[in-house]
Amino acid sequence: MRQYAPDMTTSFSNLQLAPALARAVAEMGYESMTPIQAQAIPVVLTGQDVMGAAQTGTGKTAAFSLPLLQRLLKHENSSTSPARHPVRALVLLPTRELADQVAQQIKQYAVHTNLRSAVVFGGMDMKPQTIELKKGVEVLVATPGRLLDHIEAKNVVLNQVEYVVLDEADRMLDIGFLPDLQRILSHLPKQRTTLLFSATFSTEIKRLAGSYLQNPVTIEVARPNETAATITQQFYSVSVDDKYNALRHLIKANGMKQAFVFCNSKLGCARLARSLERDGFRTSALHGDKSQDERLKALEGFKQGEVDLLVCTDVAARGLDIKDVPAVFNFDIPFNAEDYVHRIGRTGRAGALGHAISFVSGSDQRLVGDIEKLLKTKINLETVSVEQDRSRERREPRNDSRESRGGDRSESSSRPRDSALSRDSRPREQDSRRSREVGYVPAPRIKNDPFFDKPYEAPVRSAEAAAPAAPDPLRKSANIKPKRVMAALFKSTT
Numbered sequence: 001m002r003q004y005a006p007d008m009t010t011s012f013s014n015l016q017l018a019p020a021l022a023r024a025v026a027e028m029g030y031e032s033m034t035p036i037q038a039q040a041i042p043v044v045l046t047g048q049d050v051m052g053a054a055q056t057g058t059g060k061t062a063a064f065s066l067p068l069l070q071r072l073l074k075h076e077n078s079s080t081s082p083a084r085h086p087v088r089a090l091v092l093l094p095t096r097e098l099a100d101q102v103a104q105q106i107k108q109y110a111v112h113t114n115l116r117s118a119v120v121f122g123g124m125d126m127k128p129q130t131i132e133l134k135k136g137v138e139v140l141v142a143t144p145g146r147l148l149d150h151i152e153a154k155n156v157v158l159n160q161v162e163y164v165v166l167d168e169a170d171r172m173l174d175i176g177f178l179p180d181l182q183r184i185l186s187h188l189p190k191q192r193t194t195l196l197f198s199a200t201f202s203t204e205i206k207r208l209a210g211s212y213l214q215n216p217v218t219i220e221v222a223r224p225n226e227t228a229a230t231i232t233q234q235f236y237s238v239s240v241d242d243k244y245n246a247l248r249h250l251i252k253a254n255g256m257k258q259a260f261v262f263c264n265s266k267l268g269c270a271r272l273a274r275s276l277e278r279d280g281f282r283t284s285a286l287h288g289d290k291s292q293d294e295r296l297k298a299l300e301g302f303k304q305g306e307v308d309l310l311v312c313t314d315v316a317a318r319g320l321d322i323k324d325v326p327a328v329f330n331f332d333i334p335f336n337a338e339d340y341v342h343r344i345g346r347t348g349r350a351g352a353l354g355h356a357i358s359f360v361s362g363s364d365q366r367l368v369g370d371i372e373k374l375l376k377t378k379i380n381l382e383t384v385s386v387e388q389d390r391s392r393e394r395r396e397p398r399n400d401s402r403e404s405r406g407g408d409r410s411e412s413s414s415r416p417r418d419s420a421l422s423r424d425s426r427p428r429e430q431d432s433r434r435s436r437e438v439g440y441v442p443a444p445r446i447k448n449d450p451f452f453d454k455p456y457e458a459p460v461r462s463a464e465a466a467a468p469a470a471p472d473p474l475r476k477s478a479n480i481k482p483k484r485v486m487a488a489l490f491k492s493t494t
């Protein structure tokens with residue numbers, strides 16, 4: 001994350017953090033507080049409820065964990081008795097990956113204290129989690145479903161919880177966790193501090209806050225539904241049949257080293273990942289049908305730079321803190337406009353430049369309209385020359401209607417029933433190679449955004465790193481007009 005210039009108001013020294021926490025913060029290399037930290041930490045230290053709106057990547061984990069740990073220090077002890085380590089703070093998150101990430105951060109902040117923390121999420125054996133819970137932990141990070149399993153199995157007692165954090169609350173509601181949250185909250189003491197963080201303050205979130213928060217202090221560091229100013233956004237009009245080739249072409253044309261590629265369905269995700277892998281891209285898939293182990297490995301591989309393309313469903317869209325992802329592709333336009341904001345939030349994090357490219361096929365106009373409304377900006381569609389290699393295309397992924405109805409409800413529940421994607425899936429022409437080009441329309445601009453005045457800077461070392469092992473037929477084709485394509489690609493940023 002970008003370092004914030006220390007001043008009188010944002011220096012961590014103003015907080016008078018306990019030496020053990022101040023030491024951990026210094027070891028993390030933080031020089032000063034981020035805006036959400038500067039606003040939230042003093043409030044949480046007073047024990048008030050908080051309703052916070054902050055984009056992911058803003059430092060919100062430290063914004064709630066540091067003051068919680070500080071307040072829990074009075075319970076710190078080195079006893080080995082589990083009874084001396086009841087759960088005092090509960091942090092709930094929607095996905096396993098987020099839970100894991102937040103738990104790791106909390107462990108780092110608490111490293112010099114005797115406060116214990118643990119994480120429990122589904123998809124893993126319950127036994128090791130049970131052993132850890134039974135030893136006693138002060139801070140428990142969990143996904144709602146698995147926590148309920150442990151509550152039912154009497155592996156954990158929550159009657160001494162003093163603090164509860166509902167992180168990514170809007171996402172938890174989207175996923176349908178409301179009944180689980182209500183059950184969990186019914187196990188907690190009424191006298192407690194509740195912190196709710198959400199990317200947006202929708203009506204449902206306000207209702208949730210109304211039921212469970214008491215006179216919360218509202219903290220907003222970025223306007224809800226706002227995309228980072230450092231992300232250049234482009235929308236390409238591409239038929240379903242052409243998406244795959246457009247993706248390969250744009251990755252190479254922009255010399256992208258690493259990218260997230262988002263699909264709406266698990267099946268589409270798996271098929272796309274397979275095709276990219278066959279074409280020589282170092283690719284991993286991340287979706288709900290993958291085992292926990294596979295998901296963590298995929299993420300780790302991406303973080304370590306061993307994987308170039310992480311093809312994922314929205315399970316990966318929220319909050320994952322992977323630095324320096326230069327690009328995000330929306331292979332499918334998300335069904336919820338808010339997911340668009342979260343998906344592209346994987347790039348352009350913490351002041352870095354990012355590039356978000358979305359493929360719009362005939363049926364997606366309504367979804368693009370929703371994004372326009374949310375972002376309050378007009379989206380213009382660009383076109384890209386894409387050469388079709390029919391022999392390759394036969395094995396490429398398509399979002400046909402069968403797939404969209406496939407067993408993927410959990411990750412595409414809001415898919416419009418009357419998806420016109422099926423109309424795009426009509427039989428294809430028989431020619432084995434062809435090139436397409438439609439008129440170019442400039443990319444959407446975010447008003448008053450200085451980033452759009454600068455040329456796009458492709459990441460260094462990128463071209464060769466993402467280049468597929470297999471020869472690229474696009475480059476050799478007589479049909480493609482590289483200059484024109486590149487001009488089209490860069491016109492919006494020069």
Ligand code: AMP
Binds near residue numbers: 003030032056
């Ligand atoms: P989060 O939004 O909590 O996921 O944090 C995003 C990233 O910012 C994480 O990698 C944190 O380690 C980092 N971070 C949090 N607070 C600060 C800070 N005050 N200064 C610099 N980096 C920070």
